[in-house]
Amino acid sequence: MPGALLALAVGAFGIGLTEFVIAGLLPEISADVGVSIPAAGLLVSAYAISVAVGAPLLTAAGTRVPRKTMLAGLMALFIAGNLISALAPSYGVLMAGRIVAALTHGAFFGIGSVVAASLVAPARRASAVALMFTGLTAANVLGVPLGTALGQQLGWRSTFWAVTAVGVVSLAGIALLVPARPSEASGGLRAELRVFGQVQVWLALAVTALGFGAVFGTVTYVAPIMTRVAGFGSGAVPWLLVLLGAGLFAGNLAGGRAADRRPMPALYTSLAGITLVLGVFAVTAHARVPAALTLLALGVTGFMLVPAVQTRVMEKAADAPALASAANIAAFNLGNAVAAWLGGGAIGAGLGYTAPAWIGALLAGAGLLVAVLAGALDRRARPAVEADVQ
Structure with a gap:
């Protein structure tokens, strides 16, 4: 490094x-x-x-x-x-x-x-x-x-x-x-803010909010899920968090390599993986070993998303990559807060501790649809760019 x-x-x-x-x-x-x-x-x-x-x-x-x-x-x-x-x-x-x-x-x-x-x-x-x-x-x-x-x-x-x-x-x-x-040439704040007039920038921010909200909206309630549903003792929770963290670490590095090779397929794969794993987690959460293995898989698929979406935001906001990238971090936290609120509301309504996983699966699925739309817009724009070059 x-x-x-x-x-x-x-x-x-x-x-x-x-x-x-x-x-x-x-x-x-x-x-x-x-x-x-x-x-x-x-x-x-x-x-x-x-x-x-x-x-x-x-x-x-x-x-x-x-x-x-x-x-x-x-x-x-x-x-x-x-x-x-x-x-x-x-x-x-x-x-x-x-x-x-x-x-x-x-x-x-x-x-x-x-x-x-x-x-x-x-x-x-x-x-x-x-x-x-x-x-x-x-x-x-x-x-x-x-x-x-x-x-x-x-x-x-x-x-x-x-x-x-x-x-x-x-x-x-x-x-x-x-x-x-030296500081890169800039047209000032007003010029940099113009990047937020681009649809693709907003689509990338939406993918971030939906994808990471799906993951961390569920992780927020991982302790009660693993103790009250899976049957682990409270002393096992720190080790389960270490297991989740190991998945995050591996997924982040794997996601970087995948995004370097094929950025959009890496984005689709991560979001589809999050959707699938959260849906499975809502079922496997009722048994200790399957719940622990699914938690690991959630960490891997969840952080595979990081390099792909962060580099996409910088690419689509090439005139203000730092500002758009920071906005992406804001979207990350906003998604987490809203998803955690939705999960807490579902639990409070009596839908059970696995409700955040089902909600997360729906959010990640919505994020995948947004990513597919962004990819379709990319493909539609490509012939126009090629025609201009010719």
Whole structure:
């Protein structure tokens, strides 16, 4: 892995860790800052909303800033947010720290994806994006279980100190290893916003929201599914999450290679796989071994989608790839939030803990239809382009 990609992956690891690890520390946080667990849970919701807001805003604000400088500034802000969280004397200050850290999330992944793609030959862009996102998958496989254990043993603040240290390492890596290049010519924010007038950009964002919403809307309820439906003990949940994370890691790398070879077929395959696996999961969730194997398969098919859709957004928004890529991260979080809300509503309505999987299968199927429509528009546009060339 090139040094610059490693620095970006470390940053992705830290960002993924601070997003997901808090779910395992809610009891400790609620007891320490004197709020209920539902109130502590708002620290998760506020993070997701701040990602959706901060992704396009911070990326747009930095359109004329060299990308290395922007990445370093975002990581410095990320460090500040987690430092605030580690030192927070009250719930309100902790919430502020979470919001500050979250504002950098989407912009870092959006700009980082463009930088990662620029470091390699065009034929390997999807693989380079996948390598950067290995940091996010590693956060799920190793970071979240270790960060949760650290917080339970030494106090939840120790986890935020550890995340702050990861941010410092990433900032040093960006400063030393990411090549400095002049800011690319830009017509300004108004010119970059014009890419959102393109149907294909919106179709790509819709695929992201539907596809990832399908996956993480189900993963949100994986603990009750695996304990109350499959019959696992609560002590098995961390190991099941490690199994899911291993699938995410493998799927991300496989998806990068597939998207480099045949981008649209890779997109179709991932979405069809997610649809099928979620439908199967709603059935296999009633037995431990099949449920665990299907959870692994969900991780693989789910993160095969990452490189394909991220590179497609950058391709279709070639005049503003960083801004569109950041918007893609916002779509990712928006899809997750809506799908989790739908799943929770279905469970509350008495449809059972497997209801989120059925809902996810429908969302992924809708995402596949959107992707097929985008592919058809590509094929329709191709003869017109060839005629213009001739």
